Amino acid sequence: MSLVVENLTIDHGAIRAIDNVSFTVPSGQLAAVIGANGAGKTTLLRTLSGLKESKSGSATWNGNSILGKRAEDLARTGIMHVSDGKSVIAELSVKENLALAGLWRKDKKDVAKATDEVVEMFPILGQRMSQTAGSLSGGERQMLAIGRALIARPKLLLLDEPSLGLAPLIIEQIFQTIKTLVNKTDLTVLLVEQNAMGALKIADEGIVLNLGTVVAVDSAQSLLNDPAVRAAYLGF
Amino acid sequence: MNQFITAVLTSLSSGAIYALMSIALVLVWRSTRVINFAQAGQAILTTYIGYEAVTRSGSYWVGLICAVISGALLGAGIDRFFMRPIFKRVNTGPIVMIAPVVATLALLGIIQAVIGFIWGLSYQIIEAPVSTEGLNIFGSIIAFSPFNLMVLIAVTLSMILLTILFQKTNIGLALRASAYAPEIAKLSGIRVDAVRTLGWALAGAAGGLAGMLYIPGSNLYPNAMDVLLVFGFIAAVIGGLDSLFGAVAGAMILGFAVNFSASYISYKLVFPTAFLILILVLLIKPRGIFSSSKGRKD
Amino acid sequence: MLKASATKKRLFGFIILGWILLLVSDRIGELRQYQGAFVAMYTLAIASIILLTGYSGQLSLGHSALMAVGAYAGALSINNFKLHPAIALVMAVLIAGIFGLLLGYAAARLSGPYLAGTTLALAVSLPTIANQFPVLGGEQGLVFDIGTPPARLGEDFSQYQWFFWISCLSALIMIWFLVNLLGSRYGREFRALRDNPTAAQLAGLNVGRQKAMAFSLSAGIAGLSGGLLVMLISGVSPSAFPLSLSFLLLAGAVVTGVYSLKGVIIGALVLVAIPEIAESVVSRIGGSEGFTTSLPGFMVSSLLILAVLFAPNGPGHLLHKKKHLKL
Numbered sequence: 001m002s003l004v005v006e007n008l009t010i011d012h013g014a015i016r017a018i019d020n021v022s023f024t025v026p027s028g029q030l031a032a033v034i035g036a037n038g039a040g041k042t043t044l045l046r047t048l049s050g051l052k053e054s055k056s057g058s059a060t061w062n063g064n065s066i067l068g069k070r071a072e073d074l075a076r077t078g079i080m081h082v083s084d085g086k087s088v089i090a091e092l093s094v095k096e097n098l099a100l101a102g103l104w105r106k107d108k109k110d111v112a113k114a115t116d117e118v119v120e121m122f123p124i125l126g127q128r129m130s131q132t133a134g135s136l137s138g139g140e141r142q143m144l145a146i147g148r149a150l151i152a153r154p155k156l157l158l159l160d161e162p163s164l165g166l167a168p169l170i171i172e173q174i175f176q177t178i179k180t181l182v183n184k185t186d187l188t189v190l191l192v193e194q195n196a197m198g199a200l201k202i203a204d205e206g207i208v209l210n211l212g213t214v215v216a217v218d219s220a221q222s223l224l225n226d227p228a229v230r231a232a233y234l235g236f
Numbered sequence: 237m238n239q240f241i242t243a244v245l246t247s248l249s250s251g252a253i254y255a256l257m258s259i260a261l262v263l264v265w266r267s268t269r270v271i272n273f274a275q276a277g278q279a280i281l282t283t284y285i286g287y288e289a290v291t292r293s294g295s296y297w298v299g300l301i302c303a304v305i306s307g308a309l310l311g312a313g314i315d316r317f318f319m320r321p322i323f324k325r326v327n328t329g330p331i332v333m334i335a336p337v338v339a340t341l342a343l344l345g346i347i348q349a350v351i352g353f354i355w356g357l358s359y360q361i362i363e364a365p366v367s368t369e370g371l372n373i374f375g376s377i378i379a380f381s382p383f384n385l386m387v388l389i390a391v392t393l394s395m396i397l398l399t400i401l402f403q404k405t406n407i408g409l410a411l412r413a414s415a416y417a418p419e420i421a422k423l424s425g426i427r428v429d430a431v432r433t434l435g436w437a438l439a440g441a442a443g444g445l446a447g448m449l450y451i452p453g454s455n456l457y458p459n460a461m462d463v464l465l466v467f468g469f470i471a472a473v474i475g476g477l478d479s480l481f482g483a484v485a486g487a488m489i490l491g492f493a494v495n496f497s498a499s500y501i502s503y504k505l506v507f508p509t510a511f512l513i514l515i516l517v518l519l520i521k522p523r524g525i526f527s528s529s530k531g532r533k534d
Numbered sequence: 535m536l537k538a539s540a541t542k543k544r545l546f547g548f549i550i551l552g553w554i555l556l557l558v559s560d561r562i563g564e565l566r567q568y569q570g571a572f573v574a575m576y577t578l579a580i581a582s583i584i585l586l587t588g589y590s591g592q593l594s595l596g597h598s599a600l601m602a603v604g605a606y607a608g609a610l611s612i613n614n615f616k617l618h619p620a621i622a623l624v625m626a627v628l629i630a631g632i633f634g635l636l637l638g639y640a641a642a643r644l645s646g647p648y649l650a651g652t653t654l655a656l657a658v659s660l661p662t663i664a665n666q667f668p669v670l671g672g673e674q675g676l677v678f679d680i681g682t683p684p685a686r687l688g689e690d691f692s693q694y695q696w697f698f699w700i701s702c703l704s705a706l707i708m709i710w711f712l713v714n715l716l717g718s719r720y721g722r723e724f725r726a727l728r729d730n731p732t733a734a735q736l737a738g739l740n741v742g743r744q745k746a747m748a749f750s751l752s753a754g755i756a757g758l759s760g761g762l763l764v765m766l767i768s769g770v771s772p773s774a775f776p777l778s779l780s781f782l783l784l785a786g787a788v789v790t791g792v793y794s795l796k797g798v799i800i801g802a803l804v805l806v807a808i809p810e811i812a813e814s815v816v817s818r819i820g821g822s823e824g825f826t827t828s829l830p831g832f833m834v835s836s837l838l839i840l841a842v843l844f845a846p847n848g849p850g851h852l853l854h855k856k857k858h859l860k861l
Contacts, residue, residue: 049423072422072423083423089420090416091416092416100413100420100421100426103406103409103426148424
């Protein structure tokens with residue numbers, strides 16, 4: 001059950017956003033994709049989750065191709081994408097947002113169980129159940145978005161810059177939660193981040209993207225120690 | 237005093253029918269971001285189907301059920317087999333902006349022409365199931381009949397049913413989510429396309445109901461519901477295109493404005509009055525009276 | 535300079551076209567003269583839509599109302615103010631243009647469906663005002679008599695040929711003016727409005743004013759075509775300007791290609807041809823009254839859908855695409 005991407009090329013209008021990218025994320029691991037703005041990280045995730053079409057190449061999960069499929073169908077097979085920024089529906093309540101991921105699931109008992117687990121993980125959500133998602137703070141919204149994805153009991157979680165716009169303490173909290181999840185379950189996570197340091201610290205593997213191409217793939221620890229990576233992305 | 241009461245009552249019953257049309261328009265707008273000008277065509281066509289059912293079965297209620305069901309089927313069919321291909325095909329060039337509008341207008345034209353082919357242009361009648369004579373209250377006749385009352389009850393019931401559907405059921409949640417944020421809905425595993433078709437089906441059913449409630453007071457002919465299209469649209473805009481509550485409230489406001497101006501000023505000024513209200517609302521609160529301040533960008 | 539000679543060439547071209555039409559009008563029968571006048575009138579009306587929707591990106595379903603304003607202005611000028619018919623046509627343009635300016639300022643704040651629906655409401659409500667004010671003649675309407683052709687054109691010069699001349703001349707002048715305008719800085723500004731209003735605003739364009747100007751211009755042209763229409767039917771009444779007229783014009787514009795004035799005559803020809811084609815279809819295969827009356831509407835609507843599906847940016851582009859594919 002791994003995510004295998006081979007020679008993937010994606011165009012965004014006239015721009016080649018992702019050019020011949022290949023990497024593998026073994027099952028149960030956390031891979032961090034880091035790179036500057038415009039490196040194509042979001043485009044990559046959107047293609048893997050079915051929101052965008054690719055030009056050429058392949059991407060398989062568990063041996064099955066995930067390209068060219070509808071986003072809602074991929075979501076139903078256990079691939080959940082938490083997109084950046086606007087991943088909660090502001091007009092709906094917290095409770096309703098959480099319910100979205102379980103709407104199509106037949107096992108309603110498990111949905112209820114998963115919801116309880118998510119509330120345990122993020123107690124603040126439990127306190128705000130009937131409030132509209134728009135009234136939550138940035139950190140709470142992120143927790144809501146991740147919580148919603150988890151209720152679908154995903155096997156592969158695609159996270160797009162969860163730390164964006166959040167206070168350091170909250171970022172720490174969220175990263176730790178993700179790390180714990182990966183350690184305790186067989187969840188595989190592809191974490192796209194601009195916060196390279198934080199991401200690499202919790203990741204098993206790191207993929208460095210620059211202008212749509214892979215410039216380095218290595219264990220997270222090696223990347224943290226690599227002077228070129230440190231200079232370019234870690235600030236020292 | 238009698239005039240006032242009459243005006244109030246007729247305002248209520250016209251407002252109720254406008255409400256059905258504006259709900260239909262808002263339903264489609266929220267799910268597809270398109271003003272379905274063909275709504276009036278769909279509604280009148282399903283009313284003709286209802287008319288056939290009434291004529292053959294002798295019962296208004298059979299006709300009503302047929303109209304509502306065929307309205308739902310027609311609405312779903314139009315979304316699935318007409319709108320979706322158009323959206324798929326037309327996705328480049330400046331035509332994208334006006335293509336849906338033009339498409340629904342053209343569809344309206346085709347539907348009305350087909351009705352002319354099949355049924356001709358002469359006026360038909362659908363008999364109301366209850367009396368359309370004014371009620372006798374305390375000795376004086378007011379311009380409000382049992383049928384008007386039935387219309388009010390029917391529309392209120394529909395309102396309640398729709399509200400329950402949207403707020404309390406899973407399907408309703410899926411409908412709302414798909415309308416507010418189709419991408420997030422997709423990523424949550426919701427089949428947004430199917431949900432959207434359902435929205436069109438509901439709108440079509442509302443239109444069919446509107447027709448069967450409107451026509452028994454007047455005549456059935458291909459252009460009979462054109463007026464309702466304009467009023468339904470104005471009501472939807474006044475209320476704010478994004479909310480069902482707004483659609484109903486806007487319809488009531490319009491109903492009152494139009495009927496009172498017809499009663500107290502002149503019945504010839506019905507359209508200009510409606511237009512004036514529209515312009516006023518658009519100038520003062522372009523997103524509609526009841527739209528929330530964190531309204532969605534158009 | 536290149537530009538000056540292009541403008542001169544254009545003027546030359548229009549003058550030549552004018553002469554050709556003049557010569558042609560002698561040879562065709564009265565029916566064709568009458569139809570030709572309608573073609574010229576529709577050409578103007580469609581051009582007004584192309585200007586507003588194609589060039590400045592504002593969709594209007596209310597052009598039937600704008601035509602009505604011009605028509606009534608023209609009629610009142612002749613009947614009540616005893617003005618010369620040519621002046622009456624000018625008044626039609628001016629009054630409609632002023633009305634369009636006011637409308638345009640209000641409309642400038644509206645977008646997409648709001649504008650479409652508002653103009654729809656206008657198209658439906660404006661003609662009914664005629665019922666309210668007796669000076670506008672109510673349901674029967676007013677007479678519009680452009681007058682008989684001057685004697686020096688000879689005895690054989692029919693009224694229909696006179697109509698043809700007036701329509702074509704008006705159309706030629708207006709369209710020439712419009713083409714020049716669109717080729718100038720104003721045309722570029724309009725297109726900027728359509729394609730990217732935010733960027734246009736940032737670049738210093740007063741978006742609201744530009745939109746209102748486009749509306750006013752479009753209204754003026756529509757007003758002229760309205761004046762011509764009632765000249766051709768010798769009278770103006772509310773029933774001459776139903777909502778379906780707005781729709782007809784929009785269809786003509788889309789079929790021609792709403793984004794360019796090239797080939798605008800084709801749209802007008804289509805609009806005039808369809809009732810004729812419908813008639814011959816009916817005479818061949820027969821049909822009920824319902825069929826006969828509804829057939830033209832059916833044809834126009836179907837044509838419109840086909841145009842949207844297969845040639846959304848105009849048939850010219852379609853040919854263009856095909857050429858590229860061949861290479």
